[in-house]
């Protein structure tokens with residue numbers, strides 16, 4: 043079966059309209075009506091916090107933000123009193139892999155438009171306005187998904203992606219690699235561009251630039267000796283060409299020791315912190331000096347040992363049998379023991395990053411392995427950030443304004459006039475306790491209030 047994009051849309055058009063009706067979130071985005079969300083605490087996203095403030099939305103955009111008593115309100119504006127609530131920008135996950143996860147399996151067989159939309163809707167449900175899928179998507183197919191989203195035919199969190207690059211026939215972990223190659227075969231698209239020489243690496247980057255894909259993702263990892271590690275002269279050529287053409291080069295690096303040369307080569311960001319071993323003050327300083335960002339990505343190893351299926355915040359979006367599978371067992375505990383030495387090392391690494399004022403960005407690697415769920419894991423990652431010494435305000439910035447800046451999402455991640463009305467409304471203040479990002483009252487994406495109950499009913503149906 044070939045998943046050409048034209049086919050996908052026709053095949054799924056009926057289902058899409060059902061979804062849109064069911065979710066009530068994607069209709070009439072062209073509306074220019076005014077909506078006032080009033081009497082809120084506003085966490086702007088890049089630092090400031092306003093008390094008793096109001097937001098005026100016009101259609102899909104934030105038109106004004108200010109003290110409630112001072113707002114000029116156009117005639118005919120619909121008003122919603124949200125006294126006691128806190129509003130922050132919808133969050134952004136800067137490292138995920140969409141499309142492969144299914145309720146009862148993981149792999150190429152699940153990769154299709156319906157499943158991608160399901161994943162984007164799961165992000166939306168959990169208060170995310172955008173997600174960066176890191177190098178595992180078929181290029182023409184992913185561009186078509188972006189087009190459908192831009193035209194309002196598909197909703198959910200905004201889909202951003204990178205073109206993957208590695209030595210020929212390599213890249214993701216061996217299990218993932220087999221499935222990515224199968225999706226390439228199914229779609230006839232390219233996911234992974236194999237790099238063999240500096241000259242050919244430059245050509246591959248030019249090809250990506252011509253497709254208007256703004257990022258390349260490079261894998262620099264020998265997977266414990268089972269793959270070839272991308273050679274420095276090749277990644278240097280690819281990164282330099284990306285920078286010359288205005289593309290961001292983001293990297294999966296194997297070890298902290300790989301970071302200095304990759305920084306020197308012009309890397310834009312690291313999708314794994316490698317903060318567990320070998321991360322030094324010197325690396326943190328070099329990261330800052332070259333304006334590179336770091337996605338710590340710690341939940342991936344931590345949450346697989348936790349009984350996350352017993353967490354109601356996750357279970358509310360899972361089919362019962364999946365929640366059961368992720369609940370307490372020999373492998374998963376309510377409070378798994380932590381290695382004190384590792385905890386101390388991570389604390390130190392976060393200290394180095396904080397002292398150097400490094401751009402720390404939220405990213406989860408959700409979808410890269412089975413049962414590292416979309417959206418939910420982002421909230422848990424913020425808990426990990428705070429546990430290792432980030433302030434709640436810094437964690438929120440990592441999930442909003444900083445993530446938007448490094449991904450080039452100029453109208454996302456802040457609550458300011460002109461920004462997209464992608465908003466997370468909470469019952470409690472996350473500045474008091476970062477776990478309050480999980481007390482979701484409502485989510486707006488592009489000015490539309492999501493019907494989260496209807497969404498949960500779809501997610502949990504068998």
Ligand SMILES: [Zn+2]
Pocket residue numbers: 137138139176313407410
């Ligand atoms: Zn990844």
